[in-house]
Amino acid sequence: MTTDGQSSGVLILAAHPNWRESRVNARLVAAAAGVPGVQVRDLYALYPDYDIDVPAEQRAVEAATLVVLLHPIQWYSMPALFKLWLDEVLTYGWAYGANGGVLQGKDVWLVATTGGPESSYHPQSYNRYFFDAFLPPYEQTAALCGMRFLPPLMLHGANRASEQEIADHAQVFADRLRTYPQWPELDDLEQCPACVVPLTDRPGNSPGTR
Known part of the structure; x- marks a missing residue:
């Protein structure tokens, strides 16, 4: 699943703790691997x-130019290795802050699956919130780095999705990758300026420890 060559186009960061049991994410990775100009990095394999x-x-x-975050939603967030990736890779002075800004102007696209159906993400259901309520950490991570957060591609109810639904979803994913950045909705999305982080707030500059 992992391609180590460099690409000037699309980078897919794929993270699934157990690919053998994946019904959807593995299919998405396979679909992406067949698209020219796409680099797939399987974090759990690497x-x-x-x-x-x-x-x-x-x-x-x-x-x-486009960074795709591909993973199942686990406990309303990303798998543990993906969170560690963010912690260690998106460093101050590189991804954000003084002398940072390397990611400024890039696009980031969340492609994720949930076990529960979309109807479960509702104030009257067991997940208690619409799914958009769980997106701010992704959106703000992108904003801090000056990246444009694209509308996510979600497949809810992945545990019970039919083979046809999964095949159709994988096809949509591959088609979107092939046509990026010629997506009509991008014309209405403004680029995001990087958030200004005061020097006093930089890591290691605060008194005491957190």
């Missing part, structure tokens, strides 16, 4: 020991 090669990951992101 880093089974969670020892992330930060310079390699930064090079891969720096070479891309």
